[in-house]
Amino acid sequence: MxxxxxxxxxxxxxxxxxxxxxxxxxxxxxxxHPATHxxxxxxxxxxxxxxxxxxxxxxxxxxAFEKIAEHRPFYQITPLTDRxxxxxxxxxxxxxxxxxxxxxxxxxxxxxxxxxxxxMELARIADHIICNGILGVDTGAFSGFxxxxxxxxxxxxxxxxxxxxxxxxxxxxxxxxxxxxNEIAFRKxxxxxxxxxxxxxxxxxxxxxxxxxIERTSGVAAVTPEEALSYSWSGPILRATGVDYDVRVVxxxxxxxxxxxxxxxxxTGDVYDRFMVRNEEMWQSLKIIKQxxxxxxxxxxxxxxxDVPAFYLPPKEQVYTNMEALIYHFxxxxxxxxxxxxxxxxxxxxxxxxxxxxxxxxxxxxPYRLHFRRPSFxxxxxxxxxxxxxxxxxxxxxxxxxxxxxxxxxx
Amino acid sequence: MDKLNNQLIIERMESQFGSTFVxxxxxxxxxxxxxxxxxxxxxxxxxxxxENLRFNYLxxxxxxxxxxxxxxxxxxxxxxxxxxxxxxRIKVAVAGPIPTVPTATVLWHGANWMERETYDFFGIIxxxxxxxxxxxxxxxxxxxxxxxxxxxxxxxxxxxxxxxxGR
Numbered sequence: 001m002x003x004x005x006x007x008x009x010x011x012x013x014x015x016x017x018x019x020x021x022x023x024x025x026x027x028x029x030x031x032x033h034p035a036t037h038x039x040x041x042x043x044x045x046x047x048x049x050x051x052x053x054x055x056x057x058x059x060x061x062x063x064a065f066e067k068i069a070e071h072r073p074f075y076q077i078t079p080l081t082d083r084x085x086x087x088x089x090x091x092x093x094x095x096x097x098x099x100x101x102x103x104x105x106x107x108x109x110x111x112x113x114x115x116x117x118x119x120m121e122l123a124r125i126a127d128h129i130i131c132n133g134i135l136g137v138d139t140g141a142f143s144g145f146x147x148x149x150x151x152x153x154x155x156x157x158x159x160x161x162x163x164x165x166x167x168x169x170x171x172x173x174x175x176x177x178x179x180x181x182n183e184i185a186f187r188k189x190x191x192x193x194x195x196x197x198x199x200x201x202x203x204x205x206x207x208x209x210x211x212x213x214i215e216r217t218s219g220v221a222a223v224t225p226e227e228a229l230s231y232s233w234s235g236p237i238l239r240a241t242g243v244d245y246d247v248r249v250v251x252x253x254x255x256x257x258x259x260x261x262x263x264x265x266x267x268t269g270d271v272y273d274r275f276m277v278r279n280e281e282m283w284q285s286l287k288i289i290k291q292x293x294x295x296x297x298x299x300x301x302x303x304x305x306x307d308v309p310a311f312y313l314p315p316k317e318q319v320y321t322n323m324e325a326l327i328y329h330f331x332x333x334x335x336x337x338x339x340x341x342x343x344x345x346x347x348x349x350x351x352x353x354x355x356x357x358x359x360x361x362x363x364x365x366x367p368y369r370l371h372f373r374r375p376s377f378x379x380x381x382x383x384x385x386x387x388x389x390x391x392x393x394x395x396x397x398x399x400x401x402x403x404x405x406x407x408x409x410x411x
Numbered sequence: 412m413d414k415l416n417n418q419l420i421i422e423r424m425e426s427q428f429g430s431t432f433v434x435x436x437x438x439x440x441x442x443x444x445x446x447x448x449x450x451x452x453x454x455x456x457x458x459x460x461x462e463n464l465r466f467n468y469l470x471x472x473x474x475x476x477x478x479x480x481x482x483x484x485x486x487x488x489x490x491x492x493x494x495x496x497x498x499x500r501i502k503v504a505v506a507g508p509i510p511t512v513p514t515a516t517v518l519w520h521g522a523n524w525m526e527r528e529t530y531d532f533f534g535i536i537x538x539x540x541x542x543x544x545x546x547x548x549x550x551x552x553x554x555x556x557x558x559x560x561x562x563x564x565x566x567x568x569x570x571x572x573x574x575x576x577g578r
Contacts, residue, residue, distance in 0.1 A: 058546065058547065059546060059547035059548060062547040064556065064563075066532070067556060067557055067563055071563045071564070102439055103439075227520075229467065229468060230519055230520045230521060231519075231520050231521040232468065232469050232521030232525075233521075243493075245493060250493075250496045251496070342438050343438050343443075344439050344441075345439075345441055345471075345489060345498070347470075354470070356470065356471060356489075358487070360475060369475045369476075371473040371487075373470065373489075377524065377528075378521060378524070378525070381521065381523060381524040382520075385520075411547075
């Protein structure tokens with residue numbers, strides 16, 4: 001039995017009509033403010049610079065993804081997943097395709113799994129770069145953000161080489177990829193593995209032992225493992241509290257069990273530990289990508305999708321010239337597939353935590369019900385209760401350390 | 412205790428609750444059981460606190476609408492045993508027009524927003540919830556948009572009728 005939680009009070013509505021005798025001030029942080037990192041609002045009551053209570057309002061960019069998904073064939077749902085966590089869209093895409101493959105019992109070739117691992121880990125690095133860079137900005141250190149931004153651009157160039165898109169990648173197909181990684185993509189991945197470590201090292205040197213940074217982050221917004229688990233936290237912020245939970249390890253997908261990597265965990269669960277966990281995860285991701293590139297070299301070349309013509313969109317040139325391909329293309333695009341009636345829950349380790357897809361399928365053209373378990377949505381709900389008693393400036397860096405992505409928050 | 416598996420979970424649950432729950436199946440290996448609405452908190456509490464089961468992590472709460480069924484609303488809980496790495500899905504079926512289940516916020520703080528979201532989309536009332544308000548949609552909305560009676564597009568549109576696509 002876990003310890004009872006004493007520090008945190010549940011979300012409670014803020015009193016808008018202040019008693020004039022009472023010198024509390026109601027302050028809106030957001031909905032659009034650089035410090036909120038997205039479109040969401042926190043109404044807080046402050047006593048001086050200290051937050052007394054607060055309430056979070058979200059939903060400003062709610063786009064009804066789950067409702068839309070009920071009316072779309074599987075391929076047309078992929079762009080929706082892109083727009084969940086747009087900082088690491090490929091992880092969402094891959095997670096979705098894996099969910100569909102689980103539903104359809106499709107086996108994926110090893111080489112494709114390694115290709116997916118590369119794409120997902122690159123996306124994780126791109127996401128963590130932003131989060132940690134912005135955390136630096138919020139504590140007043142702008143240069144670190146500039147150092148690593150260039151590397152994120154380079155990751156986007158790799159994505160561009162792989163699929164033609166940079167941010168909302170729409171990458172992948174049911175069963176694999178639309179095309180193989182070309183020579184340039186592999187060369188760029190190698191180049192990234194060469195050029196990123198010194199930059200990351202420099203970025204680290206800027207922060208890890210920086211007196212100001214430590215003073216600003218150490219001990220701020222510390223969360224115990226019991227609290228974190230009670231709030232269903234996952235991802236780096238849960239691991240920062242010391243809970244060793246990583247979906248890649250406990251429920252491996254895409255052959256993650258074959259890779260040698262560590263799951264960094266923190267001890268105090270404060271902002272500094274969250275920064276450090278993300279930082280270390282970037283090193284581990286580099287390690288994973290390196291191994292994946294090596295493993296791909298040992299696999300037979302040219303395999304980039306599973307042999308599932310009923311679900312895998314045929315190449316465009318064949319659609320124009322081959323009747324069978326045209327028929328398959330049409331049937332797949334219109335969602336005319338033979339699918340089982342089943343339900344499936346599949347989770348991947350997104351950059352922010354456990355990204356889960358709960359899909360109920362009744363055999364129709366589109367899911368009967370699709371629910372996204374968005375880590376940002378679940379992680380963020382602790383923000384207002386945990387901010388009580390905190391200084392505004394601490395609450396701001398706490399928010400950036402939670403890495404709340406508004407698209408994922410609102411879906 | 413041995414490593415938990417679906418059979419052991421069922422046996423342990425049966426020893427505590429008899430036959431008050433129904434095993435719906437194991438789609439893709441995930442044990443799915445169904446319980447009555449008034450018993451759900453007792454079930455969740457037992458799952459969470461029992462030394463052998465220890466499903467201490469609430470992964471997700473969501474709803475599903477089956478308008479043709481007598482009990483039209485299903486509330487789906489995904490819980491997870493972190494120590495033994497096993498998941499469990501629990502479903503509660505409730506009837507309309509105001510479907511009601513007790514809140515799980517008494518067990519997990521994290522259930523708060525998950526239940527608010529489910530209320531927002533399906534109109535399921537979580538009795539005892541400390542702050543049951545809409546969360547993603549605007550407060551003035553007077554429908555629950557994920558219910559099946561609300562189509563995504565204008566039903567009067569003719570350009571998307573099936574017969575234009577040979578169906």
